[in-house]
Amino acid sequence: MVNATGSIPQCHFEGAFMLVRGKIYMDYQATTPLAEPAFTAMEPFYKELFGNPHSSDHSMGWEAHAAVEGARASVSSLIGASAEEIFFTSGATESNNQVFNSICQQSGSRSKILVSSIEHKSVLDTAHAVAELYGIEVILLPVDRFGLIDVSVYELLLDSSVLLVSVMAVNNEIGVIQDISKLCRMAHGVGAIFHTDASQAPVAVNVSVTEWGVDFLSLSSHKIYGPKGIGALFANSAVKDMLLPFHHGGGQEEGKRSGTLSPALCVGFGSASKLLGEIGGEEKVRVKSLRELFIHLLVRRGVNFSVNGAVDSTHPGNISIIFFGVDASHLLARISSFICASLGSACSSGYHSTSHVLNAIGLDRDAAESTIRFSIGRFTDALQIETAADVICTAVSDILSE
Numbered sequence: 001m002v003n004a005t006g007s008i009p010q011c012h013f014e015g016a017f018m019l020v021r022g023k024i025y026m027d028y029q030a031t032t033p034l035a036e037p038a039f040t041a042m043e044p045f046y047k048e049l050f051g052n053p054h055s056s057d058h059s060m061g062w063e064a065h066a067a068v069e070g071a072r073a074s075v076s077s078l079i080g081a082s083a084e085e086i087f088f089t090s091g092a093t094e095s096n097n098q099v100f101n102s103i104c105q106q107s108g109s110r111s112k113i114l115v116s117s118i119e120h121k122s123v124l125d126t127a128h129a130v131a132e133l134y135g136i137e138v139i140l141l142p143v144d145r146f147g148l149i150d151v152s153v154y155e156l157l158l159d160s161s162v163l164l165v166s167v168m169a170v171n172n173e174i175g176v177i178q179d180i181s182k183l184c185r186m187a188h189g190v191g192a193i194f195h196t197d198a199s200q201a202p203v204a205v206n207v208s209v210t211e212w213g214v215d216f217l218s219l220s221s222h223k224i225y226g227p228k229g230i231g232a233l234f235a236n237s238a239v240k241d242m243l244l245p246f247h248h249g250g251g252q253e254e255g256k257r258s259g260t261l262s263p264a265l266c267v268g269f270g271s272a273s274k275l276l277g278e279i280g281g282e283e284k285v286r287v288k289s290l291r292e293l294f295i296h297l298l299v300r301r302g303v304n305f306s307v308n309g310a311v312d313s314t315h316p317g318n319i320s321i322i323f324f325g326v327d328a329s330h331l332l333a334r335i336s337s338f339i340c341a342s343l344g345s346a347c348s349s350g351y352h353s354t355s356h357v358l359n360a361i362g363l364d365r366d367a368a369e370s371t372i373r374f375s376i377g378r379f380t381d382a383l384q385i386e387t388a389a390d391v392i393c394t395a396v397s398d399i400l401s402e
Contacts, residue, residue: 024384026341028317028377029172029200034268035225035378041271042227045264053263054252064263071270078224078273079198079217080208081234087243087253088261088269091231092199093122094246095218096166098233098257099195100126102244103164104134110163110192116141116149117360118176119168123197124356127166136163145362146310147176149183162192169207169217170200173357173373174309175318177205184213193239199223199231202276203377204284204315215239221265225378226272230265283378288316290376290385295319297389303396308361308371319374322363326399328372334395339388341374 025033045067053068055061069083076083089095100123104113115127117140131138139157142150149167158165165187170177184194195216201207202224209217217234221227235243235256249258276283298305298321308320323331328343335341343355358368376385 020340023337024339024388025379026339026374026376026388028203028380029175029223029315029373029375030342031222031228032203032225032377033379034227035272035275037275038226038268038271042264042268045262045267049263051263053261053266054250067263068261068266071266071273074270074274074277075219075232076234078202078207078277079219079234080210082237085209085234085237085240087233087235087256088266089231089233089257090229091222092120092197092218092220093231095216095231095233096120096122096195096197097126098243098246099216099218100130100164100166101246102242103193103195104130104136105244106242107134107136107163110161111135112137112139112157112162114139114141114154114157114162114165114187114192116143116167116178118143118147118171118173118357119166120172120197120199123166123168141167143176143360146313147171147174147308147357147361148310148313149178151182151186154183155186158186158190158192160190162187162190164193164195166195166197168200169196169198170204170315171309171318171357172200173355174320174361175200175204175315175375176309177313177315180212180214188213193242200315202273203280203317206281209234209236216243221269221272224272224276227265227268230262230269232269284316287376287378287380290380290382291316291319293382294374294376294385294389297386298393301389301393303393306367308358308363315375317376317380319376320371321374322367322371323396324367324370326370326396328370330399331392331395332372334399335391338391341372343372 051060051064053064072086073083076086113127113131113136115123127138142153144150167178167183169180180196187194193215196214197218199220200223215236220231243256245256247258252258304324306322354368358371
């Protein structure tokens with residue numbers, strides 16, 4: 001698949017996506033390309049429909065407000081919520097921060113927070129910062145070698161002292177899918193509030209806040225083919241009053257999140273949510289088949305590797321791979337002219353250290369430092385997978401022979 005000059009043929013992948021500046025994009029869990037319908041829906045709000053959605057005295061404000069509320073309805077529909085339970089934020093990081101700050105200010109006699117040991121940094125760091133501020137203890141929930149919460153330990157830790165439980169629905173590094181409905185029921189059994197960072201979930205599983213029973217849920221638009229800079233926080237109507245203002249000002253978003261909303265970003269998020277609701281089921285099946293093809297091609301070429309995560313409970317587009325005997329940073333450098341992939345989370349300001357997620361599932365340092373996360377999605381096709389596998393296998397062979 002790689003020609004004599006060492007470059008990938010600049011071909012158009014029919015029905016899918018062209019190469020991105022000559023590269024195959026395999027980092028969908030870092031961010032997704034903006035869906036064309038979302039871009040089209042957003043464009044007028046950067047041009048003639050520039051009204052402030054909070055201007056209530058003229059038609060341009062009314063029109064912008066109607067667009068924002070339409071988008072809110074689309075986002076709520078994607079997760080089975082009511083529109084009144086959706087608050088727009090700048091993304092899941094802000095949503096996570098608002099939940100932790102709100103709940104910890106109302107701790108009462110409860111003194112503990114339980115979070116999984118494989119959470120995103122925006123949960124782990126926030127939990128520790130807020131806990132220190134309000135004198136609350138943070139306890140990390142252990143996971144098994146697949147990344148699933150150790151339910152027996154979780155059950156032992158749950159008691160009347162637990163204020164808040166936060167468990168990521170779908171992990172951003174190894175793709176493991178948690179049984180959120182079960183974990184939530186257990187938390188509610190001792191009167192604790194349950195939050196889930198569901199940023200990665202909508203493209204991986206069918207999200208239903210009703211079936212899951214969660215109190216709070218965080219989303220990011222750019223993980224579902226929407227624009228960057230916007231996300232949402234679901235607050236169950238039963239506990240919505242516990243959500244406190246994170247910052248103050250004009251009292252927008254029912255006084256929970258002041259600041260002028262961007263109709264363009266809201267509309268893009270809404271459009272991406274609507275499209276995912278329409279095609280998501282079929283998309284999951286197709287992406288999973290491409291994941292299986294990728295793994296099959298590595299096996300066929302005799303690469304010595306292992307896949308991280310749970311086989312039967314994994315994001316369909318996540319492929320976290322240990323290439324035994326190969327330094328992952330070296331391999332990434334070798335393939336970077338052809339493929340966009342990553343060592344793990346993209347949300348650590350470019351700083352790389354051994355992944356806390358890989359440590360939590362029991363990988364030793366060598367295995368962790370030999371792991372690359374490939375993630376595929378809507379615009380991936382079989383030709384890209386075949387080409388990528390060829391590039392990777394060749395690079396692994398070259399490194400091992402040096």
